[in-house]
Amino acid sequence: MNTVADRYRVRADAFESKVAAVEAGQWENRSPGEEWTAKDVVGHIVDMHGAMVRPFGRDLGPAPSLSDDPLGAFQAARADVEAILTDPALAATEHETPAGKMTAEQHIDQVVSADMVLHGWDLARATGQDDTIDPEEVARMWPGAQAIPEQMRIPGAFGPGIVVFGPEVKVPEDAPLQDRLLGLLGRDPNA
Known part of the structure; x- marks a missing residue:
């Protein structure tokens, strides 16, 4: 059993359920901590899926437009990434990334x-859904969030218009771990 593929599938299922629950009039709602709408959040996730297939000389396959069908656009992008994860040779192919070879x-x-976890929270917040992150995900992400290099908080450090993480939002040390994680990732859990 491939734990990376399984983890991806669980995270994609959770994100997809949030996309599916967005009501027609909510797509222009602002997401917290970003200059994005709910539709922009989904667009970012679709774009990031495209970044995962580019090292293979591919683009995302045919899909509904984000404007007309955000759910369909996400589902199509998801299928493209799952095709890589379910092909052992492709999944094991090494390539250069901004974080080094992997x-x-x-x-x-x-x-x-991992992006789907954080942006699932953004989408839930923007559209009035339950924004609770699975406690296992919070615990898994916590060590890495504590070690975010300052360079990853500098707008444009990885290219024009790219912001990886916003400035840390201070939260009380005794706040729930989800709130502390969100603060480290540049989100105000109380916004």
Whole structure:
């Protein structure tokens, strides 16, 4: 059993359920901590899926437009990434990333898979859904969040218009771990 593929699938299922629950009139709602709407959050996740297939000389396959069908756009991008994760040769292919050389499955796990957790919170907040992050995910992400290099908080450090993490939002030391994680990731859990 491939734990990276399984973890991706669980995270994608959770994100997809949030996308599916967005009501038609909520797509222009602002997300917290970003200059994005709910639709922009989904667009970012779709774009990040595209970044995962580019090292293979691929683009995302045919898909509904984000404007017309955000759920369909996400589902199509998800299928493209799952095709890499379920192909042992592709999953094990190494390539250069902004964080150094790693396999495709490591890159997917560390970037787009983890991104769906945080941006799932953004989408839930923007659209009035339950924004509770699975406590196992919070615990898994906590050590890495504590070690975010300051360079990753500098807008444009990885290219024009790219902001990896915003400035840390201070939260009380006795706040729930989810709130402390969100603060380290540049989110105000009380916004």
